[in-house]
Amino acid sequence: MTERGGARVPRGEARDRIVAAATELFGRQGYEATTTRQIVEAAQVTKGAMYHWFSSKEELLTSIYRELLAEQTARLEAIAGGAGPADVRLHDAVTDLFAHMDEHAEPLTVWARSMHLVAGEHAAAVRAERRRYQHLFQDLVEEGQKTGVFRGDVLATVVTNTFLSGIVQIYRWFRPEGPLTRRELGEQMVALFLDGVRTVPTAEPA
Structure with missing residues (x-):
């Protein structure tokens, strides 16, 4: 489980949120212009959850x-x-x-x-x-x-x-x-x- 804003997010759901947020951000503003911080914030997960699933x-x-x-x-x-x-x-x-x-x-x-x-x-x-x-x-x-x-x-x-x-x-x-x-x-x-x-x-x- 990961936490964001006091709410606990199941790990599998966190991964889905990260993928969905990254896809939307990459599509809207480009891969190079998108930061890891923006992905984490859009997915509403912790930075630790991001790096649990993806090293970069x-x-x-x-x-x-x-x-x-x-x-x-x-x-x-x-x-x-x-x-x-x-x-x-x-x-x-x-x-x-x-x-x-x-x-x-x-x-x-x-x-x-x-x-x-x-x-x-x-x-x-x-x-x-x-x-x-x-x-x-x-x-x-x-x-x-x-x-x-x-x-x-x-x-x-x-x-x-x-x-x-x-x-x-x-x-x-x-x-x-x-x-x-x-x-x-x-x-x-x-x-x-x-x-x-x-x-x-x-x-x-x-």
Whole structure:
């Protein structure tokens, strides 16, 4: 238990408060401009509670993203390991990815804007977990190429990195007040991506 203003806060709840406060502050005023003191005050917990869960502001930022990335990876693993043709599973995977991004838009946007500030062991941990997601995605693309549902003239590594790199950059140009919702944007990007990787039927002779 931790105390704040005379009230006792369960440790698990304190962690949730810290994450929620940090996400809101990072999103509103930026990671660099946000201080640990501001996070503690917004979360209404003690500084000790903050450092019980996170050794630094950098660890807090990476922890928020790594938890979401772990969710994305588990969901992709379940879809990729399911039944059905590779193109159907890849469609389900990228559609689910956009759904997850829509559900957690604020913390994922915070990470995309701030990830260049993370270095050392925290950056290495994130890279390792992202490689796992990329390998699962690439394996699914390669499976589709082997079964003939995806074009084989473009390497699976190129397909994978082009798509996932484009996803990371969405925060730079997407505007919630624009003509599309995140879900609608996802539907269009999924259609564009899958049309680009599917095998083009050979034209019948005249």
